[in-house]
Amino acid sequence: MSLGEFDIIARYFTQADARSDVLLGIGDDAAVVAIPPDRRLVVAMDTIVEGVHFPAGTDAADIGYRALAVNLSDIAAMGAQPSWMTLSLSLPHSAISWLERFSAGLLDLARHHGVSLIGGDTVKGPMVITVQVAGLVETDRWLTRAGARAGDLLFISGTPGEAAAGLASIQQGVPQSAASRHLQRRFLRPEPRVSLGRELRTLASAAMDVSDGLLTDLDKLCAASHCGARVDIDKVPTSAAMQELFDAATCADFALAGGDDYELLFTVSPDRAAAVPASASCIGVITEGTTVSCLRDGQPVTVARRGYDHFSAKEAAP
Incomplete structure (x- = not known):
């Protein structure tokens, strides 16, 4: 009917x-x-x-x-x-x-x-x-991408990469388990961080949500703020569910470039960092210049894939 x-x-x-x-x-x-x-x-x-x-x-x-x-x-x-x-x-x-x-x-x-x-x-x-x-x-408390300054600390809420891992487990037909169900739910039903956003309006210097991938969205925040950033990959959180189903390199790719998590990426001045809720992790720092770089084990590394672009020929639909 x-x-x-x-x-x-x-x-x-x-x-x-x-x-x-x-x-x-x-x-x-x-x-x-x-x-x-x-x-x-x-x-x-x-x-x-x-x-x-x-x-x-x-x-x-x-x-x-x-x-x-x-x-x-x-x-x-x-x-x-x-x-x-x-x-x-x-x-x-x-x-x-x-x-x-x-x-x-x-x-x-x-x-x-x-x-x-x-x-x-x-x-x-x-x-x-x-x-x-x-x-x-x-009237005077909204957040934008444009307020980050060199020396500010960089934070991410939740666990980036879980949604991308969930989508991959759907596409690959991964057998159902507690881990796969958790990750698939993170893709299908992302949790909007509304309460956190309300807290950050009086704390953060800049903020945006992560939809296309942590690094590519950080590029956007830095472009709006006319600054650079340095991300310590070792500090980016990863979940036990991701580690159970995927190898370390794949987990890192999901976390840095996967997107679809709808977590909040934000910056806070060091003197206010203690007030950041425990649900967020400090993953780096805002720098002078315009370059967004990554470290692993304290050494610079090049990350090939940074995120999703609807109009890139390299991106395939799910």
Whole structure:
């Protein structure tokens, strides 16, 4: 059984528990929300495409969750609190079972973070999902990529590389175990670091989320801050699950270039480093110049693969 566009919206995406600051939500030509006078609006948007951002056959609930999570991560990197979202959904057909699971994954995460779905669009076409999230931040407390200075310490939250390891285990058909299930969940259901981002808005000098790979995203942060960085590879955390399923060289590649973790990469002045939460690891330092270099065992090393680029011929879809 297939449903029409307006049936889909009414049945699966209309929330009864919208935020009180949603003055006009789904059902009109546009939404209207109230913004407090002491806050600024922060807006992020990401698109995920079947075969590029997730393998064909991925559970619809995981797709819905992930579509929102990657946007919440951008909001977190700015130090903001997510508030509202819109959804653009392109589907080849309107299967009820798929829509039920997709909306459940999307809206469960939305409720967890207090986000209301306030509008969007639904069309027939290839599977392409775009979510836009808007949030609020104090007038003088948002984070950017542009504040790092030479001497600042470089931190990463969580364990980079687990999501890339999870995707690899899916693609390679690795037998199911506690380790493979953990890694696959890290790919399918990344945890947006919203609470950490809120803490960092008064602590970090610069921040961004890691979506395309730690080193390539660090390149972006350094370009915005007009600085360089030195990464101590030995200090980049790796998990027991990764080590159980992959060799050391592969684990290092996942951690430095894998992407899809949606962890926060941030810089802090040395005199404030003691206040950084224990969930983050210091992995290097910001330097003069523009070069991002790596050390292993205290010696300079060259890392061939730095991350993902959608328009590079060298990158293959999952």
